[in-house]
Amino acid sequence: MDETVTIGTSGQLIEELDGRGPIARPSLHDAIVTRVRDMIIEGELPAGSRIHEGNLGKTLGVSRTPLREALKFLASEGLVELSPGRGAVVRQFTAKDVHDSLVVLADLEGLAGRLACEHASDDEIREVRELHDRMVDLYEKRDRLPYFKLNQSIHSAILRLSKNEALGYVHGILQARLRRIRYIGNEGPEKWAAAVADHEEIIGALEARDADRLSEALTIHMERTWERVRHAV
Amino acid sequence: MDETVTIGTSGQLIEELDGRGPIARPSLHDAIVTRVRDMIIEGELPAGSRIHEGNLGKTLGVSRTPLREALKFLASEGLVELSPGRGAVVRQFTAKDVHDSLVVLADLEGLAGRLACEHASDDEIREVRELHDRMVDLYEKRDRLPYFKLNQSIHSAILRLSKNEALGYVHGILQARLRRIRYIGNEGPEKWAAAVADHEEIIGALEARDADRLSEALTIHMERTWERVRHAV
DNA sequence: CGCAAGCATGCTGCATGCAGAATTTTGTTT
DNA sequence: AAACAAAATTCTGCATGCAGCATGCTTGCG
Numbered sequence: 001m002d003e004t005v006t007i008g009t010s011g012q013l014i015e016e017l018d019g020r021g022p023i024a025r026p027s028l029h030d031a032i033v034t035r036v037r038d039m040i041i042e043g044e045l046p047a048g049s050r051i052h053e054g055n056l057g058k059t060l061g062v063s064r065t066p067l068r069e070a071l072k073f074l075a076s077e078g079l080v081e082l083s084p085g086r087g088a089v090v091r092q093f094t095a096k097d098v099h100d101s102l103v104v105l106a107d108l109e110g111l112a113g114r115l116a117c118e119h120a121s122d123d124e125i126r127e128v129r130e131l132h133d134r135m136v137d138l139y140e141k142r143d144r145l146p147y148f149k150l151n152q153s154i155h156s157a158i159l160r161l162s163k164n165e166a167l168g169y170v171h172g173i174l175q176a177r178l179r180r181i182r183y184i185g186n187e188g189p190e191k192w193a194a195a196v197a198d199h200e201e202i203i204g205a206l207e208a209r210d211a212d213r214l215s216e217a218l219t220i221h222m223e224r225t226w227e228r229v230r231h232a233v
Numbered sequence: 234m235d236e237t238v239t240i241g242t243s244g245q246l247i248e249e250l251d252g253r254g255p256i257a258r259p260s261l262h263d264a265i266v267t268r269v270r271d272m273i274i275e276g277e278l279p280a281g282s283r284i285h286e287g288n289l290g291k292t293l294g295v296s297r298t299p300l301r302e303a304l305k306f307l308a309s310e311g312l313v314e315l316s317p318g319r320g321a322v323v324r325q326f327t328a329k330d331v332h333d334s335l336v337v338l339a340d341l342e343g344l345a346g347r348l349a350c351e352h353a354s355d356d357e358i359r360e361v362r363e364l365h366d367r368m369v370d371l372y373e374k375r376d377r378l379p380y381f382k383l384n385q386s387i388h389s390a391i392l393r394l395s396k397n398e399a400l401g402y403v404h405g406i407l408q409a410r411l412r413r414i415r416y417i418g419n420e421g422p423e424k425w426a427a428a429v430a431d432h433e434e435i436i437g438a439l440e441a442r443d444a445d446r447l448s449e450a451l452t453i454h455m456e457r458t459w460e461r462v463r464h465a466v
Numbered sequence: 467c468g469c470a471a472g473c474a475t476g477c478t479g480c481a482t483g484c485a486g487a488a489t490t491t492t493g494t495t496t
Numbered sequence: 497a498a499a500c501a502a503a504a505t506t507c508t509g510c511a512t513g514c515a516g517c518a519t520g521c522t523t524g525c526g
Contacts, residue, residue: 027479028479028480029479062480062481063480063481063482064481064482065479065480065481065482066479066480066481085486085487085488086487086488
């Protein structure tokens with residue numbers, strides 16, 4: 001719900017235009033960026049592999065120009081690396097890279113939590129709680145996908161409530177880097193239960209507007225996440 | 234000294250290759266990115282103004298293709314905004330944007346300081362101290378430019394000592410956003426003195442490996458920075 | 467005289483073409 | 497047979513050309 005979508009070629013996170021407004025023509029550029037990003041996350045483009053402009057362009061059905069532009073964009077996100085004259089390579093994240101990113105993410109979410117405790121209205125917090133409960137419902141009945149959405153939604157909700165665009169922006173970048181790792185680093189549901197419990201605690205702290213408790217809960221959650229994904233690097 | 238330079242088209246912050254190594258051919262792409270970024274920072278391209286691909290390309294002496302690629306890159310940094318079919322516009326930062334960014338920056342530097350207190354060697358901290366003292370020397374004799382370098386160097390030094398690439402990366406992005414504001418938001422030297430005092434305190438805390446004190450010093454410094462630049466937005 | 471519809475211009479988005487560099491393959495020499 | 501060198505192929509980087517859309521102006525009508 002309330003998903004942030006990329007509109008325009010900028011790739012910036014822009015909030016959804018609710019209802020009418022200037023129609024956002026889906027630009028080819030953005031489509032390619034999203035598509036290639038997904039290909040990286042799903043492993044279709046393995047880490048460390050060379051990206052061949054001609055081939056990939058042909059499989060995507062676009063010419064090299066917009067594809068190159070998209071690769072430049074992904075390079076600035078840190079998902080691919082460009083060597084001049086040598087083309088693009090899907091970036092290899094080391095275990096340290098992943099851990100470092102998680103440390104920063106936990107810190108950013110801690111800040112977001114503090115800001116959210118200050119700025120969020122009771123109604124907004126209640127919405128997060130309801131969102132969470134609804135997702136837990138889904139999670140208990142089904143399998144992987146709802147869990148994924150649950151996991152993402154609670155974190156992005158805190159970011160949203162912080163009402164700090166810059167914060168959401170840098171958080172999004174690091175989040176994007178880790179999506180591939182998260183994608184392959186999740187085992188059985190027994191681990192999910194712990195994550196759901198973490199989320200419960202996070203929401204509880206938010207409802208109590210206890211920034212310190214929230215921050216600690218986020219740190220613990222981060223460490224547990226690291227344990228869950230470290231083998232995947 | 235020890236300036237991080239952008240090598241490769243990626244625009245990632247890559248540490249300088251000290252000595253020989255694969256020659257970093259200065260790619261046109263990077264040159265354009267840097268040039269246009271500087272044009273924005275120096276006000277040659279005013280905030281809110283439309284960027285005309287044809288014109289700008291002609292004045293830079295390049296064709297539209299690499300220029301467009303560079304604009305895509307800058308868009309992902311958040312310095313320009315792209316509307317599909319409508320071209321690029323230099324982003325207007327609101328006062329809230331700037332303040333939000335400063336809040337996040339202070340937080341990131343606080344994390345960097347904590348990590349630096351843990352991971353930096355005594356020698357490394359001593360180097361930062363020497364760097365600082367040298368810059369203060371320069372600052373007392375001369376004028377604006379040394380102050381600028383002083384200001385940047387101390388902050389990037391802490392980031393470096395944190396030894397967390399992801400942290401340095403997101404910090405660099407936000408820093409780039411604010412360079413324009415910092416550029417126009419500095420008045421007389423009487424304000425600089427306060428900043429230098431802040432830096433003194435920051436280094437002191439680092440030497441004492443007192444993360445809390447360091448964090449607080451950084452927060453205070455951020456608030457003072459905000460007072461200094463808020464009128465420039 | 468004001469407003470709206472249509473037209474003209476110009477710009478963006480994308481494809482293609484060409485030159486230079488990188489890589490691979492092949493041929494030659496030791 | 498192995499190693500080096502040279503040529504050929506392939507790929508990247510950049511320029512240009514063309515189509516479609518956005519914008520501003522002009523003209524016709526109320």
